[in-house]
Amino acid sequence: MGYFVGIDLHGDNNYIGILDEEDRKVFKRRNRNDINEIKRVLEPYKKEIKGIVVESTFNWYWIVDGLMEAGYQVHLANTSAMQQYEGLKYIDDTRDSFWLAKMLRLKILPEGYIYPKETRSVRDLLRKRMMLVQQRTAHILSMQTMVNRNKGVPISGDTIKKLSNEEVMGMFSDVHLTMSAQCDHEVIEVLNKQIYKIEKAVLKEVKC
Template sequence: MKLYTGLDLHSSNSYLGIIDETGKRVFKQKLPNERERILEAVKPYQNDIAGIVVESTYNWYWLVDLLMDAGYQVHLANPAAIKKYTGLKFADDQHDAFWLAEMLRLGILPEGYIYPKE
């Protein structure tokens, strides 16, 4: 079963939301922005995760690099382009994580470009 993951990144913590291919919520957790804790949270789902969405904020680089190095397919959400969906989602951090996952599942996620590390 394919799973879709959203990570709503903040300065000191992140909200993780995972949904299945029908949109059912499978997992949620508030995590400190610690590399090991984030990888531990997604590891049980690793074989089923089709993609992880991270919103492009001022501090996204380390998280995208971490997830890509761990072998995940990472998508960088373009927050300016997401604004066109205002009114279609709930507006809090936990729901934002699920909304990012849902846009990926539906194939409507506006994406930014992830530059290579080099």
């Protein structure tokens, strides 16, 4: 007899549902987000478990890593691609865990890629860079709009990034506009430094 496990993961708890090969529910339980507790719950079924599905939520790293290290075959569900299979949900049970287990049993589970633990932090660092670049762009656009609105002339993003403090101070005669421009400029400078720091660290990692 083989078992298929679905884990509905939340911020501070999870719900485990186990199906057998005949689509029968053999176990269900809510648990704390503690890998040792989860392993204890699964232990009686371990030898017959064919796979475990975990939702690709914001907090999946710890549970996927822990289960893989314990020797389980773990699958990461691609939640955005699963909507087409909502008709397979159990009408008498709102828990997504059995839905996940069923898709695995039927071999129709849309899977996400499980990045290796060793390189995952680099990807997360690049995501941080993207966030900082977006924030910098917002402040550059703010300054561009301010200049265009009050002086009637365009100014490029590259020009804004190269402005000195003295040039920013002399952009407007109004003290409040000057203060607003200074705020944007100072934030842009801070973001430039952080973005450069991240790029340097990532390039070093790639070269290694």
